Amino acid sequence: MSGPVAASTIDVSFGEVGAALALVAIAIVASRSWHAGLEEDIGIAVVRSAIQLTAIGYVITLIFDEDSFALVLALITVMVVFGAFTARHRALRVPGSFWPLLASLGVAAATTLGLVVALGIFDPTPRYLVPVGGMVVGNSMTAAAVALNRLGEDVSDQSRRIEATLALGATSSQAMIPLVRRSLRSGMITLVDSTKTTGLIFFPGTMVGMLLAGADPTDAVRLQLILLYVLLGAASIAALMSITLARRNFFTPAHQLREPAEP
Amino acid sequence: MLFELEGATYSRSGKAVLRDFTARLPIGASCVAGPSGSGKSTLLRLLNRLADPHSGRVLYEGVDVQELDPLALRREVSLVPQLPALIDGTVHENIAYGPRLAGRSFDTRSCLELAGLDPEFEGRDASKLSVGEQQRVMLARALALEPRVLLLDEPTSALDEGARDAVEATLRALRARTAISLVLVTHDTEQARRLADYVVRIEAGRVAAQGPAPEVLGDPGAAVAAAEDGS
Numbered sequence: 001m002s003g004p005v006a007a008s009t010i011d012v013s014f015g016e017v018g019a020a021l022a023l024v025a026i027a028i029v030a031s032r033s034w035h036a037g038l039e040e041d042i043g044i045a046v047v048r049s050a051i052q053l054t055a056i057g058y059v060i061t062l063i064f065d066e067d068s069f070a071l072v073l074a075l076i077t078v079m080v081v082f083g084a085f086t087a088r089h090r091a092l093r094v095p096g097s098f099w100p101l102l103a104s105l106g107v108a109a110a111t112t113l114g115l116v117v118a119l120g121i122f123d124p125t126p127r128y129l130v131p132v133g134g135m136v137v138g139n140s141m142t143a144a145a146v147a148l149n150r151l152g153e154d155v156s157d158q159s160r161r162i163e164a165t166l167a168l169g170a171t172s173s174q175a176m177i178p179l180v181r182r183s184l185r186s187g188m189i190t191l192v193d194s195t196k197t198t199g200l201i202f203f204p205g206t207m208v209g210m211l212l213a214g215a216d217p218t219d220a221v222r223l224q225l226i227l228l229y230v231l232l233g234a235a236s237i238a239a240l241m242s243i244t245l246a247r248r249n250f251f252t253p254a255h256q257l258r259e260p261a262e263p
Numbered sequence: 264m265l266f267e268l269e270g271a272t273y274s275r276s277g278k279a280v281l282r283d284f285t286a287r288l289p290i291g292a293s294c295v296a297g298p299s300g301s302g303k304s305t306l307l308r309l310l311n312r313l314a315d316p317h318s319g320r321v322l323y324e325g326v327d328v329q330e331l332d333p334l335a336l337r338r339e340v341s342l343v344p345q346l347p348a349l350i351d352g353t354v355h356e357n358i359a360y361g362p363r364l365a366g367r368s369f370d371t372r373s374c375l376e377l378a379g380l381d382p383e384f385e386g387r388d389a390s391k392l393s394v395g396e397q398q399r400v401m402l403a404r405a406l407a408l409e410p411r412v413l414l415l416d417e418p419t420s421a422l423d424e425g426a427r428d429a430v431e432a433t434l435r436a437l438r439a440r441t442a443i444s445l446v447l448v449t450h451d452t453e454q455a456r457r458l459a460d461y462v463v464r465i466e467a468g469r470v471a472a473q474g475p476a477p478e479v480l481g482d483p484g485a486a487v488a489a490a491e492d493g494s
Contacts, residue, residue, distance in 0.1 A: 163313055164348035164401070168361035168408065169338040178351070254333045256314055259275060 063126045072129045079137040080105045087145035093152025100245035108140040108238040112230050139231045140238035147187025147239040154179045155250050172251035187239030195228050265290045271319035280305045282468045292445045294459030302468040303448040307414050311340040341410035345417040347397035355385040361408045369407045378403035379433035395426035415447045456480050
């Protein structure tokens with residue numbers, strides 16, 4: 001990406017961040033009045049987001065100052081591992097989901113970041129790789145988690161149909177074809193829909209951030225388009241690879257459906 | 264001997280389903296009869312390796328089934344599950360599924376006829392059929408693989424009396440027209456009496472009795488007479 005990144009012209013105080021919390025109160029009131037039981041989760045989300053973002057802010061500052069590729073690699077590796085742990089909680093019905101998730105997030109991050117660097121779209125510097133890596137891992141995690149969640153539910157709901165298909169001499173892979181199709185769709189559809197409606201219903205974060213920071217709108221749009229396409233690719237790699245690796249865990253080598261995992 | 268089970272045990276979620284199960288199922292029409300939850304369906308799944316026993320052995324024509332290719336075994340020993348579980352699509356697509364995977368030729372219309380359905384059913388949407396019709400499509404789908412053994416898990420439990428009689432007549436006709444062996448699981452002693460030559464009675468995962476059907480199930484006339492004497 002050519003051209004200097006515009007310097008931020010926005011100064012944000014702690015008081016202003018605190019004022020934004022007033023809107024969180026609306027969420028808590030809504031949850032309480034409808035007995036949705038989300039008050040504690042909202043509180044945890046607010047505190048965790050503050051701590052995590054502050055911490056990552058310092059980490060990113062350090063990485064930018066050091067300008068070290070090894071530190072970038074270490075940060076993205078940590079993101080991939082945490083992403084796999086987080087996604088695993090959404091895939092409780094999938095036996096042994098951690099390793100498929102770890103492998104798929106790692107491959108999605110490596111291939112997409114590797115491609116954009118190899119094509120010369122971004123320089124291999126922390127300023128580009130850290131934020132793009134975060135987006136790639138985050139979106140890949142969501143896609144893989146949704147896909148595996150759907151796969152686990154479908155296998156549980158359709159175990160009779162799967163066994164009936166196995167009984168006709170189908171391999172476990174053949175018996176899973178319709179379920180893989182649906183799970184891949186589930187994992188991808190949110191990102192596909194948001195990509196379709198981008199610019200009409202919502203403005204993506206990177207573009208908004210660049211505009212707020214005073215960048216030229218056409219530069220902001222081009223960068224955003226690159227990111228949208230990279231994220232689509234990463235999400236599809238993560239969803240498809242996690243499904244492909246995890247589907248085997250439902251079966252024994254003799255193409256027998258294992259007992260369902262306890263959710 | 265078609266099947267022999269030697270001390271087979273099977274547990275699910277830590278609960279014993281089959282305990283030291285030793286039984287024989289000869290060529291012809293056999294029935295595994297017992298109350299709900301006694302382990303009948305699990306037993307059937309061991310015969311074509313949809314599950315393997317945790318200990319003990321299952322022999323098919325004298326060979327341990329674990330030495331056989333499970334996919335080839337399932338094509339030869341075909342299971343019709345208790346409840347219909349058809350794939351999305353037409354009746355023809357359902358019947359074609361197994362033979363296409365095996366790279367075999369098949370005739371949809373003759374399979375439908377063998378299963379007691381009008382051949383005109385082949386173009387119909389499988390999901391729009393009644394439960395009884397779906398059950399027969401399940402039977403036709405299994406027959407399309409030209410199996411040597413048909414495993415039938417409570418094939419009439421979801422049907423009314425008329426449909427049940429029709430399926431039973433179909434099974435009798437099937438035996439008369441083909442050399443196929445049947446292993447039928449049922450909780451209905453009368454159905455066992457009507458369809459089977461050999462019966463294994465199962466209770467709480469154990470063999471309660473086994474032998475030729477009249478010996479195991481007794482003479483129905485005698486049972487009625489005994490009940491009348493006692494009244």
